[in-house]
Amino acid sequence: MNINKFIYIKLIIILLFSSNILFASDTKLIKQNWSFKGVTGKFDRSSLQRGYQVYTEVCASCHSMNLLSYRNLGEKGGPEFSLDQVKAIAANFEITDGPNSDGEMFTRPGRPSDKFVSPYPNVQASMAANGGAYPPDMSVLVKARKGGSDYIYSLLVGYEDPPSGFKLDDGVYYNKYMDGNQIKMSNPLSDGLVSYSDGTNATESQMAKDVTHFLTWAAEPHLENRHKTGWRVIIFLIILTLLVYFSMKKVWSRIDSEK
Amino acid sequence: MSEHHYTPSSKFGKWFNDRLPLLTLGDHLASYPTPKNLNYWWTFGGILTFCLVTQIVTGLVLAMHYVAHADMAFDSVEHIMRNVNYGWLIRYIHSNGASMFFLAVYIHIFRALFYGSYKSPREIIWILGMLIYLLMMATAFMGYVLPWGQMSFWGATVITNLFSAIPLVGESIVTWLWGGYAVDNPTLTRFFSLHYLFPFIILGLVVLHIWALHVPGNNNPVGIDIKKPSKDTVPFHPYITIKDLFALLIFLIIFSGFVFFSPNVLGHSDNYIQANPMVTPKHIVPEWYLLPFYAILRSVPDKLGGVVLLFASIFILMALPWLDRSKVRSAIFRPIYKQFFWLLVLDVLVLGYVGAMPAEGLYLLIARVSTAYYFLHFLVILPVLSSFEKTEPLPLSISAPVLTGNSNEYK
Known part of the structure; x- marks a missing residue:
């Protein structure tokens, strides 16, 4: 009997694990050794700051990040710009506010409490400006794509010439990692496109890495706190479990000794 | 039911208990004779009660910040994740809690199947349990719709469309369920309302489930009827309470692993895209x-x-x-x-x-x-x-289980 049970359980385990292999898609994503991966993962501050620079100088001309405020850039666990830096960043943007007491809308410099300014007034405008394709909001983009950070990075460096015989539609580009291999966004990154203030060499791959880092934080701003709290909770639970285990043994010893 | 009769010692206790026998109930629950050979598969009843309470409490807090409106639901969930103090924790406990709830209920159900716990005289317990399971599925489904992501929207569309298969009145029923001619804001608001209601119906059914259990008492791994109380039973407290607590803590460690270290692994990435009726996901x-x-x-x-x-x-x-x-x-x-x-x-x-x-x-x-x-x-x-089927001989009692064969089987 027990042998049979064992075989069934083995079969089940094999089935569960092999499902991962079957799920995998044909194009393997480029895996990065992200610092935020794993149970003790943390963000790399300087990479986040560089990533914000790439976002704001390159991506932000088409992609909004509606769920973020400038204050988030200075919060713990994020890029951790200083308060003055955050104020300066926000002041670079022009915010439409109002109506004022005369009933008029007016513009003013941004404040840390303001939401990231969108490049387009609405979805329709963004589509009209981009050949009918909607550049998705990037706030939770990393969590909204299978493969997460690795997928975003792979996509950014996945532009290449289409293989011979591949029929590319008008106004689209070939990308190895895009579903269907056709993407409306032209290759956004090229070597030296931004000049990093910390002196890091702005290669295409470096920028892709940094902006992915930034987008991962944007999608999961409390990741560091989550990991840290997780360890505390689990260590607490393990200690409590041990205490309860020994208490249980003690209590049940009264019954077990009766036999 | 219990052999000895508990009487409150204080004057007030006596006065109160004569009017509402709450103290005697507590005594009944504590001394409830339980088979002493219950294994860890029996701890999932307590774990499930914990899951239900956790879902209700976290859900209550989420409902304080959530906005049930097609235009605002998605952003309000993200608001919880970003701006509410420990909102990410509450929401991840709630969303992973649903999965843990189902994991526990499947183990609980298969345990009943293995040990024949559904058989006479426990049919009503079983049927109540199945009703709870059904309501759980309905509640979880409606809860999944609330963040108003792509899978929320299209899942709701597929499942509600099932009712259109009913001959003659199917289409009208679907329109009635939707509150319109497509899944939209009226659907979302009624799902929110029902998602809030159902857990309390489940809670009521759980009370009945436990009440019905306390009439014949627990089944046990050997599956024989036993005398209660006897050498085969132990009082629920402290023997079962501490064992349940130990199992619950192990369960909580696994639960925490999901919540803190891979909170999205059980969900679908498409649900982080706001619902869009014009774009159908590749696989729903x-x-x-x-x-x-x-x-x-x-x-x-x-x-x-x-x-x-x-x-x-x-x-x-x-x-x-x-x-x-x-x-x-x-x-x-x-x-x-x-x-x-x-x-x-x-x-x-x-x-x-x-x-x-x-x-x-x-x-x-x-x-x-x-x-x-x-x-x-x-x-x-x-x-x-x-x-x-030719069954093997049953033991006469739990304490003297060995007639033939090896005794290690049901330890």
């Missing part, structure tokens, strides 16, 4: 715990047939006490049933797996075979087995 899949039923639904080429089979697969479970006529409860003493039990477990896992795959080619074939086997198990194998 429900949450993992509904996949076996999804596989059954899709294995039938005809829509009405699929819906009928889907509901049949759940309601057939309610008839289980009358399909399995074997007098012997525990599978330990049923050598053939034991084999079929594990085959059923495997079958349900296979159904879950193909439910996540596109319904085509080999996957569809496997889904059809597994669906057929699922019904075969309940409608043919169990009734036939009841009369043909």
Whole structure:
């Protein structure tokens, strides 16, 4: 009997694990050794700051990040710009506010409490400006794509010439990692496109890495706190479990000794 | 029920208990005679109660910040994740808690199947349990709609559309469910309202479930009737409470692993894209715990047939006490049933797996075979087995379990 049970359980385990292999898609994503991966993962501050620079100088001309405020850039666990830096960043943007007491809308410099300014007034405008394709909001983009950070990075460096015989539609580009291999966004990154203030060499791959880092934080701003709290909770639970285990043994010893 | 009668010692206690015997109830619960050989598969009842309370408490807090409106729901969930103090924790506990709830309920149900806990005199406990399970599925489904992501929207569309298979009135029923001609804001607000209501109905049914349990008392791994209280039983407190607590803590460690270190692994990435009625996701899949039923639904080429089979697969479970006529409860003493039990477990896992795959080619074939086997198990194998199977001799009591064979089996 027990042998049979064992075989069934083995079969089940094999089935569960092999499902991962079957799920995998044909194009393997480029895996990065992200610092935020794993149970003790943390963000790399300087990479986040560089990533914000790439976002704001390159991506932000088409992609909004509606769920973020400038204050988030200075919060713990994020890029951790200083308060003055955050104020300066926000002041670079022009915010439409109002109506004022005369009933008029007016513009003013941004404040840390303001939401990231969108490049387009609405979805329709963004589509009209981009050949009918909607550049998705990037706030939770990393969590909204299978493969997460690795997928975003792979996509950014996945532009290449289409293989011979591949029929590319008008106004689209070939990308190895895009579903269907056709993407409306032209290759956004090229070597030296931004000049990093910390002196890091702005290669295409470096920028892709940094902006992915930034987008991962944007999608999961409390990741560091989550990991840290997780360890505390689990260590607490393990200690409590041990205490309860020994208490249980003690209590049940009264019954077990009766036999 | 209990042998000795508890009387409150204080004057006020006596006065109160004469008017509302709450103190005697507490005594009944604490001294409730429980079989002493219950193994860890029996700890999931307590774990499930914990899960229900956790979902209600976290849900209550989420509802303070959530906005049930098609234009605002998605952003309000993100507001909870970003701006509410420890909102990410509350929401991840709630969303992963649903999965943990189902994990526990499946173990609980399969435990009942293995040890024959649904058999006389426990049929009502079983049926109440199945009703709870049904409501759980409805609650989880509606909860998944609330963040108003792509899978929320399209899942809601697919599932509510099932009712259109009903002849004559189907289309009208779907319109009535939606509150319009498509899944939209009225659908979202009513789902929110019902998602808030159902857990309290579940709570009520849980009380009945436990009440019904306390009439005959627990089944046990050996599956024989025992005298209560006797040498075979222990008082619920402290023996069972501490064992349940230990198992719950182990469960909580696994739960925390999900919440803190991979909170999105059980969800679908498409649900982080705001609902868009103009864009259909490539594969619409429900949450993992509904996949076996999804596989059954899709294995039938005809829509009405699929819906009928889907509901049949759940309601057939309610008839289980009358399909399995074997007098012997525990599978330990049923050598053939034991084999079929594990085959059923495997079958349900296979159904879950193909439910996540596109319904085509080999996957569809496997889904059809597994669906057929699922019904075969309940409608043919169990009734036939009841009369043909040669069961092994039962022990006379838990304390003196050994008549023949090895005694290690049910330790």
